[in-house]
Amino acid sequence: MGDSDTSFCVSTLLCQESESCLNEQGYEENTYIDVKPYDCFVSEDEEDEYFENLFRRETCFGSKGSSALDDYSDISQTWLKSARLDAVEWIFNTRAVFGFHFRTAYLSITYFDRFISKRYIDRGKMWAIRLLSVACLSLAAKMEECDVPLLSEFPTQDFYFESNVIQKMELLVLSTLEWKMGSITPFSYLSYFINKFFGDSRPKGLVSRAVELIVAMTKETNLIDSRPSIIAAAAVLAAFDNQLPRKIMELKMSVISFWQSDDKEHMYSSYNLMQEIGKRKVKTPELSVTPNVLSLHSGSHYLNENISYNSAAGTKRRLTFNESDHSSPVKKVHRK
Amino acid sequence: MGDGGNRGLVGSGNSNNNGGNGSSGNKPEWLQHYDLIGKIGEGTYGLVFLARTKSPGNRGKSIAIKKFKQSKDGDGVSPTAIREIMLLREITHDNVVKLVNVHINHADMSLYLAFDYAEHDLYEIIRHHRDKVNHAIHQYTVKSLLWQLLNGLNYLHSNWIIHRDLKPSNILVMGEGEEQGVVKIADFGLARIYQAPLKPLAENGVVVTIWYRAPELLLGAKHYTSAVDMWAVGCIFAELLTLKPLFQGAEVKATPNPFQLDQLDKIFKVLGHPTLEKWPTLANLPHWQQDIQHIQGHNDNSHGLHGFVHLPLKSPAFDLLSKMLEYDPRKRITAAQALEHEYFRLEPLPGRNALVPSQGEKVVNYPTRPVDTTTDFEGTTSLQPSQPVSSGNAVSGNMAGAHGVPGRSVPRPMLGMQRMQPQGMTGYNLASQAGIGGGMNPGGIPMQRGVNPQAHQQQQLRRKDPGMGMSGYPPQQKQRRM
Numbered sequence: 001m002g003d004s005d006t007s008f009c010v011s012t013l014l015c016q017e018s019e020s021c022l023n024e025q026g027y028e029e030n031t032y033i034d035v036k037p038y039d040c041f042v043s044e045d046e047e048d049e050y051f052e053n054l055f056r057r058e059t060c061f062g063s064k065g066s067s068a069l070d071d072y073s074d075i076s077q078t079w080l081k082s083a084r085l086d087a088v089e090w091i092f093n094t095r096a097v098f099g100f101h102f103r104t105a106y107l108s109i110t111y112f113d114r115f116i117s118k119r120y121i122d123r124g125k126m127w128a129i130r131l132l133s134v135a136c137l138s139l140a141a142k143m144e145e146c147d148v149p150l151l152s153e154f155p156t157q158d159f160y161f162e163s164n165v166i167q168k169m170e171l172l173v174l175s176t177l178e179w180k181m182g183s184i185t186p187f188s189y190l191s192y193f194i195n196k197f198f199g200d201s202r203p204k205g206l207v208s209r210a211v212e213l214i215v216a217m218t219k220e221t222n223l224i225d226s227r228p229s230i231i232a233a234a235a236v237l238a239a240f241d242n243q244l245p246r247k248i249m250e251l252k253m254s255v256i257s258f259w260q261s262d263d264k265e266h267m268y269s270s271y272n273l274m275q276e277i278g279k280r281k282v283k284t285p286e287l288s289v290t291p292n293v294l295s296l297h298s299g300s301h302y303l304n305e306n307i308s309y310n311s312a313a314g315t316k317r318r319l320t321f322n323e324s325d326h327s328s329p330v331k332k333v334h335r336k
Numbered sequence: 337m338g339d340g341g342n343r344g345l346v347g348s349g350n351s352n353n354n355g356g357n358g359s360s361g362n363k364p365e366w367l368q369h370y371d372l373i374g375k376i377g378e379g380t381y382g383l384v385f386l387a388r389t390k391s392p393g394n395r396g397k398s399i400a401i402k403k404f405k406q407s408k409d410g411d412g413v414s415p416t417a418i419r420e421i422m423l424l425r426e427i428t429h430d431n432v433v434k435l436v437n438v439h440i441n442h443a444d445m446s447l448y449l450a451f452d453y454a455e456h457d458l459y460e461i462i463r464h465h466r467d468k469v470n471h472a473i474h475q476y477t478v479k480s481l482l483w484q485l486l487n488g489l490n491y492l493h494s495n496w497i498i499h500r501d502l503k504p505s506n507i508l509v510m511g512e513g514e515e516q517g518v519v520k521i522a523d524f525g526l527a528r529i530y531q532a533p534l535k536p537l538a539e540n541g542v543v544v545t546i547w548y549r550a551p552e553l554l555l556g557a558k559h560y561t562s563a564v565d566m567w568a569v570g571c572i573f574a575e576l577l578t579l580k581p582l583f584q585g586a587e588v589k590a591t592p593n594p595f596q597l598d599q600l601d602k603i604f605k606v607l608g609h610p611t612l613e614k615w616p617t618l619a620n621l622p623h624w625q626q627d628i629q630h631i632q633g634h635n636d637n638s639h640g641l642h643g644f645v646h647l648p649l650k651s652p653a654f655d656l657l658s659k660m661l662e663y664d665p666r667k668r669i670t671a672a673q674a675l676e677h678e679y680f681r682l683e684p685l686p687g688r689n690a691l692v693p694s695q696g697e698k699v700v701n702y703p704t705r706p707v708d709t710t711t712d713f714e715g716t717t718s719l720q721p722s723q724p725v726s727s728g729n730a731v732s733g734n735m736a737g738a739h740g741v742p743g744r745s746v747p748r749p750m751l752g753m754q755r756m757q758p759q760g761m762t763g764y765n766l767a768s769q770a771g772i773g774g775g776m777n778p779g780g781i782p783m784q785r786g787v788n789p790q791a792h793q794q795q796q797l798r799r800k801d802p803g804m805g806m807s808g809y810p811p812q813q814k815q816r817r818m
Binding site for chain 1: 418426438445
C-alpha cells in the first residue's frame with residue numbers, strides 16, 4: 001500500500017474478489033479465499049475426524065488465556081489496543097498488496113496476539129509494533145503461501161527495517177511462540193460448517209459475508225481469547241442471518257458432534273458480537289475505523305539500533321530498546 | 337537451562353550491554369553442552385554433525401545436530417526450517433526422530449536442531465548387505481523394520497502429517513544402547529500438515545529422488561495424500577527384500593516439475609499399465625491426458641512384481657507389497673490397514689530391536705556411520721584435506737564381526753576428536769520456553785557483520801587422526817538429510 005491513507009474499510013478487503021468467484025464453482029480459481037483445506041477426504045467420516053482433530057489441536061496454541069491487553073494499565077492498554085488495531089489494518093492492507101490468502105493474514109494476527117501476550121512492548125514504540133507485524137506476516141506467509149516476498153518487499157510505510165533486523169524479529173517471534181506456528185484459523189472450517197449447516201441449499205455469497213465478518217472480528221477481539229472454530233461457526237451463521245433465534249442456532253450447532261455446551265455459549269457471544277458488527281455496518285456502510293496512530297505521522301524512520309530484550313518481573317518479558325547509548329537512528333514518532 | 341533472557345544477550349559488538357556473547361571469548365551457552373565429533377551428512381538443507389552431550393546424567397549421549405543452510409540474504413528464516421521445527425515440536429513417537437533442542441546462533445542467525453542420534457539407516461543397511469555381506473537381510477529384520485516404519489507412519493498420518501520424502505536414507509535405525517534396533521523416521525523438511533500449501537517440489541528447488549515417488553504424482557496430481565507415503569513404503573519394502581531399488585528411473589532434470597516418463601516406464605514394466613477401470617480418477621491427471629500417447633505407446637510387457645521381488649504369488653509378504661503398490665491412491669493400503677496385515681502375524685513376529693533376532697540368529701554387524709572429523713559447525717573444512725580412510729582404518733568397522741570385534745556398533749574411539757567452539761551462540765531449551773529468545777537482539781546484527789566468525793575456529797581445527805577407527809566406507813558425501 002503505497003498511499004498513506006490507512007483508513008480501513010472491510011468491504012475494500014474483498015474488493016479483489018467478485019461475488020461470482022466466491023460462489024461454489026469459484027472456489028478452485030479463487031486465490032484469496034481457499035476455504036477447502038483438503039478436498040481429498042475419502043469419506044464423510046474421515047472429514048469429521050479431520051475437523052474433530054483440528055478442533056482438539058486449537059487448544060495447543062493458547063486459545064483462551066489472559067492477553068496482554070488485560071494486564072496493562074489503562075493508559076498502556078489504550079495504547080496497545082490502538083497499536084494492535086493499527087497492526088491488524090496494516091496486515092490486511094499488506095495481504096491485499098501481495099494477494100495473500102485471508103487465512104494468512106489471520107494467522108499472522110494470531111502470532112501477533114500470542115506474542116504480545118508473552119512480552120511487553122513499551123508504550124509508544126510504534127516501530128516495534130510495525131516490526132512485529134512484518135515479522136508475523138512474513139512468518140505466516142512462509143507457512144501458508146507458495147510465493148513469499150522478500151523481507152525488503154514488505155511495505156513498512158513510515159519505517160525502514162533492514163532485512164536482517166526483520167529476520168531477527170522473526171526468530172524472536174518463533175522462539176517466543178515456541179515454534180508452534182501451526183495455529184488454526186477459522187478459514188479451515190468455513191466450507192465444512194457451511195456444508196454441515198446448509199448442505200446443498202447454501203445461500204449465495206455466504207462465504208464472502210462470513211469472511212468479511214471474520215476479518216471484522218480480528219479487530220474487535222484478541223484472537224487468543226477465542227477458538228477459531230467458534231468464530232467460523234458464528235460467522236457462517238451471522239452471514240446467513242443475523243437475527244437467528246437461539247433455537248435455530250442450537251439446531252444448527254447440534255450437527256457438529258465435537259462441541260460441548262461451553263463452546264456453544266462462546267458461539268452465542270461471538271454471534272452476538274457479529275450481530276453488532278453487522279448492525280454497525282448497516283448504519284455506516286463504509287465501516288471505517290478511527291484514524292489510527294500511524295496515519296498521524298509520516299516520513300521514513302530508519303531503524304538500525306540495538307535492542308535488547310531483558311527479563312521483566314513476572315512471567316512476561318519486556319521489550320526494551322536502548323536508544324540512549326547511541327544517537328538513535330529512529331526518529332521520534334511525530335505526534336500531533 | 338539456556339535462559340538467555342536473564343542475561344540480556346546481545347551481539348558481540350554491543351559493548352553497552354551486559355552479557356555480550358560475541359567474540360569476547362565467552363563460550364556460547366548451548367555449545368558448552370556438547371562435544372563436537374564431526375560431520376556425518378550433508379543435504380539440501382544443510383549439514384548434520386555428530387556430537388556428544390556433556391551434561392551430567394546424559395554424559396556421552398550421542399546427538400545429531402542439523403545445521404540449516406543460511407537462507408539467502410533477505411529471505412529471512414527459511415520456510416523449510418520453520419515447517420520442519422514446527423512439525424517436530426508437535427510430534428512424539430517411538431518411531432519418529434526426537435528433536436531434543438533448537439539452538440539459534442544469533443551472530444549469523446543460523447539454526448541448529450539437536451536430535452537423538454541414530455547410528456544406522458536403511459540406505460547403509462541395504463548397502464551393507466548388497467556390497468559387503470552378500471546375503472539377504474534377515475526376514476525378522478525386514479519385518480521388524482517395516483512394522484516399525486508403518487507404526488511411525490500411522491502415527492504421522494493420524495496426525496494429518498504427510499512425510500512426502502520417504503526413502504531408505506531417511507529411515508534411521510538406532511545403534512547400540514537402550515533403543516537398539518528401533519526405527520526412527522527422519523527428515524521432515526518436506527513434510528506437511530494436510531492443510532499446508534502444496535507447492536510442487538521442483539519449485540521449492542528441492543531435489544527429491546524420484547524412485548520412491550507415487551504414480552499419481554508422476555502423472556501430475558496436485559494433491560498429496562498420505563497414500564504417497566505408502567507407495568514409498570512399498571518401494572522400500574521391495575528394496576529391503578531384493579537389496580536394490582525397485583523402480584530405478586532416470587530422472588529428467590528440468591524445471592519446473594518435468595514429466596518423468598522413464599520413472600513411469602520403470603513402474604509400468606513391473607506392474608503393467610494402469611487402466612481407467614482399475615483407477616477411475618486417472619483420467620483427471622494432467623500428464624495422463626497430455627502424454628497419453630507417449631505413455632501408452634510404450635509396450636506393455638510387464639514382468640510381474642513377484643518375479644522382481646522373488647516372492648511366491650500367494651505369500652502374505654507379496655500380498656502386502658502389492659497392496660502398497662496399488663495404482664489407485666484411494667485403494668492403496670493405509671498404514672493402519674497394513675499393520676493389521678497377516679504378514680505381521682506370522683513367524684517370525686516383528687520385534688522392537690529390528691537388528692537382533694530374538695533366537696540365536698547370526699547377527700549382522702552393521703558398520704557405524706562414517707564421520708568426517710575435519711568439518712566444524714560452520715561447515716568449514718580444515719586446511720588439511722580430508723583423508724580417505726586407509727585400509728587399516730577399515731578393519732574395525734568393516735566386517736567388524738569377522739575380525740572378532742564384539743558388537744555391531746563399535747564405540748567410536750575418541751582419538752583426535754576436537755571440540756569446536758564457534759563463538760556467539762546462545763541456545764535455549766525447548767522445555768524451558770519462558771526464557772527463549774530472551775537474548776534476542778533484532779537491531780544488533782550489524783555489529784557482527786564483517787567479523788569472520790570462522791577466523792577463530794580455524795585455529796582450532798585439527799585434522800582427523802589417521803588412526804581413528806572408522807567404518808569400512810570412505811567418508812562419503814551422500815545426500816543425507818535429517
